Amino acid sequence: MRKVGFLIYPGYQPMGIAVTAPFEIANLQAARPIYDVRMVSMHGGLVRTSLGFEIMTEPIATGHYDLIVVGASLEEPSAELIELIRATPSFCRRIAATCHGAFVLAEAGLLDGRRATTHWDRAADLRAGYPTVKVDEDRIFISDGPIWTSAGMTAGIDLALALIEQDLGVEATRNVARRLLLYHRRSGGQSQFSALLELEGSSDRIQVVLNYARANLTKRLSVGELADIANLSPRQFSRVFQSETGQTPAKAIERLRLEEARRLLEDSNHPLDVVARMTGFGDRDRMRRALTRTFGKSSRVMPRQPHRDAVTESEPV
Known part of the structure; x- marks a missing residue:
């Protein structure tokens, strides 16, 4: 013993x-x-x-x-x-x-x-x-x-x-x-800071949107779709969302995708293509570029160095 x-x-x-x-x-x-x-x-x-x-x-x-x-x-x-x-x-x-x-x-x-x-x-x-x-x-x-x-x-x-x-x-x-009713066992490399936990809206309508996004990261979420859930026009939604969360919808949803991708890469054996699909990035290269931009080229979750890219607000989030 x-x-x-x-x-x-x-x-x-x-x-x-x-x-x-x-x-x-x-x-x-x-x-x-x-x-x-x-x-x-x-x-x-x-x-x-x-x-x-x-x-x-x-x-x-x-x-x-x-x-x-x-x-x-x-x-x-x-x-x-x-x-x-x-x-x-x-x-x-x-x-x-x-x-x-x-x-x-x-x-x-x-x-x-x-x-x-x-x-x-x-x-x-x-x-x-x-x-x-x-x-x-x-x-x-x-x-x-x-x-x-x-x-x-x-x-x-x-x-x-x-x-x-x-x-x-x-x-x-x-x-x-x-x-112990743990959703998942966190690996040692996971960040102490969690966008999944910290990102909150002060109003019910924005909180509903965030809950929907967390549950649907596999989808190509658009500002229009999220605005419909909030019962706002896309312009009103973007303004209210940024006011309450401090981030644009595109940046906030990407950060949720990134954190989930990082968790899956650390805690599972899924190939990059599968993780990219599960987190809504669509393809592994787009995911790799986003991970590099956020966590750096030395990110522990990346098996090899990716190239940098830009994400525009007009892209699906």
Whole structure:
């Protein structure tokens, strides 16, 4: 059985406890328990969280762990805790940090020379405070050898699923994700910023249009069609849409297509032609040019460098 320790220390943010759920589900699905999950602290006993309630822990032992997970806290870690983290590679196969927990690993020197991520709002602080760490804030999670880091909050669940996939394979992990009611398991390369989530209209009619677009990305959506759904003329619709979302309809719909294309290229084995059809780009070259324009020639999702192109407002969106 693989021993997993969730390291709890004063000010621990309770959202980190949610990361235990994938390991529990993996145990429930298996013929026998796979993970021995424990809440551990420096000396054991009750540890007060950032919300004021306490978590019962056991003392962390220096016996072998398969994984130790360091969560985020609103309090500075003690020097004693940092020394413990510094020693973990000697008795732990893998070490992970979620959200601001990356700062604990960095202070202990475990991220020196390694790639790492954290919540986007603290990435600049991590880069400034620990210049030897290769910080990439535009990632859901990163693994660099035995050290894993994730972005904030729910990204810790994506990290847990990736760790389980490393242990048990893709199909077992998909089953865990289904049990957790996750729409899809996000890959580590996915951006922390989501146009699918952030793009909203302030009025019902624009929100209806956005919902329709999200559900119909395979279609060659036109401004006229979207205006009809909003019960506005094309001119009125374009003006109201840009006023409420800050983007033209063409740019907004293209960004929704791009994010879905990027997800499919990262999380599936679909050929480029299939992804282009599924996201409404029509052909792979148009999709590749749009991906390059938005994410750059070094985009991780692109198998080879595409050429640049322009998209005009007169084109179908």
